[in-house]
Amino acid sequence: MTLSAVQTRTGLALREVTLTYPDGESRMTALDRVSLEVAPGEFTAVAGPSGSGKSSLLAVAATLLRPDSGQVLLDGQDAGALAESARTALRRERLGIVFQQSNLLASLTAVEQLLVLESVRGGRPRAARQRAEDLLASVGLDGSKQQRRPHQLSGGERQRVNIARALFGSPSVLLVDEPTSALDHERGGQIVDLLAEITRTHRTATVMVTHDRDLLGRVDRVLEMQDGRLR
Amino acid sequence: MFVALRDIRFAKGRFALMGAVVTLITTLVVFLYGLTGGLASAASSAIAGLPADRIVFGAPAGAAPTVSFSNSTVSPAQAAAFAGAPGVVSARPLGLSMTRLTTSEAAATVSVLGTDAGLLPPLKSGAAPADGQLAVGSETAALYHLTPGRQVQVGPAKLTVSGITEQRSYSHAPTVWTTVPTWERLSGQNQPIALALSTSSGSDPGALDNAQGTKTVAVADSLTGINGFDAEQGSLQMIQGFLFVVSALVVGAFFTVWTVQRKPDIAVLKAVGASSGYLVRDALAQAAAVLVGGALLGGSAGAVGGVFASSSVPFDVSVPGVAVPVTVMVLLGLVGAVLAVRRITAVDPLAALGANR
Known part of the structure; x- marks a missing residue:
């Protein structure tokens, strides 16, 4: 399914989202009437302790989980109202996800990690090669490193490929899951600075989930998550 | 086939091993197929090659006619x-x-x-x-x-x-x-x-x-009236059948294990927008590449071996004698692969964000 290319970029909005999980005979509330709006060009961090619901928030925003109630709007489109195949298409065309572990495919080189998305979109990977190389260079990975496979790259380099892959489809919403958990403090700071720059230059509505409070000074807005509620 | 070909290139050893198994089974099947054809020809070519379309069998007085060259009389x-x-x-x-x-x-x-x-x-x-x-x-x-x-x-x-x-x-x-x-x-x-x-x-x-x-049958059907023809052909065809089944099972088992190993990659690809259809097509293309490569190599080896064998044993070397077993190997292998890669549709993209959120 192809979504409308002319759809206006309005960023990400969650409205009164509630998500529960089965917990024995009862249900545990992971998200409790959470509302959130992130505009294009805005870098928002969601911080909180483990189990507070940060990752559930990210999964719902990424359309990987369907909430019990409430709306998830990507560029104004209600993901909850879409069928599975349409949500897959929405992720393909509107969303970029920076995974916690870089989650790169072992058999692909750095540039191929991006080109596979062109193949997934039904395009011609060969024709998109220059764009992929430019994007990798823009996140600080150029030259021969673009031809290396994940095991030949450092943790910081893998995370840069992870970010470039998330940006390859020109997403309007960028979701970032604990991007520094596998990096030392210095490299973690560099990655968050890069994400802040990308948010400005690519005009993405960026939501970063983190438990690392040292990073919070580099974002536009910080929200606290506690027991499934945003403050 | 974007991921499929790169996976094959990356995991050369595993795919070479699988391709070698397909090659060996195909070689064996082509040998058996040629031997079956050769033995059939040695048992029946005098009858099968008759410029006629039916054979009439009779029986001694008082007996019922059967399709049997040794019992018949006209x-x-x-x-x-x-x-x-x-x-x-x-x-x-x-x-x-x-x-x-x-x-x-x-x-x-x-x-x-x-x-x-x-x-x-x-x-x-x-x-x-x-x-x-x-x-x-x-x-x-x-x-x-x-x-x-x-x-x-x-x-x-x-x-x-x-x-x-x-x-x-x-x-x-x-x-x-x-x-x-x-x-x-x-x-x-x-x-x-x-x-x-x-x-x-x-x-x-x-x-x-x-x-x-009397009893009249087509020339092709009359061959069952040659003593031992059915038993001989049936035994060899049964072995061929078993080999085809074994091949499908081996291919299915390989791609089942391979799909399970790839689950994290599949989850990531789904999370970034790959449809199940795209992933299944990619995986089947991978299976087809291994099967076609292995079967063609095996078919070639079987044909070359058959040419040498035909000087000492009844062996039918022909294009259909190679093409039929190679095609059946590929098709049955793909059936095994389809059963294996359908697991792709069940992989949850949520796993890309971590298993226990």
């Missing part, structure tokens, strides 16, 4: 009834027996087929046999140095070679051809064992069978 009255029936172009008598051919240098078991010149295989030299003469196949002639005009002992009679025909055999013995009266003299029988019919659209073999107490 009376002159039955032969005349078929010859004169509407739609029957020709009803030629067939006499069949096994005996010994002896030359001054060697002796061999041969099948003697007594009939008229119209059923003879194409002649390569000489003439069709008259009474007291025989025609021999080209390989038999070369093996025993037989040429037209030479005398040989066939069973109790001394016959003169009249001509050399294309090679045929019956019941794994080379066939020599003679007239029905000469065959009767050699075999001690006084009437043919079957009729070879050539019919046109107006014939009604069923009605003739009912009236004459």
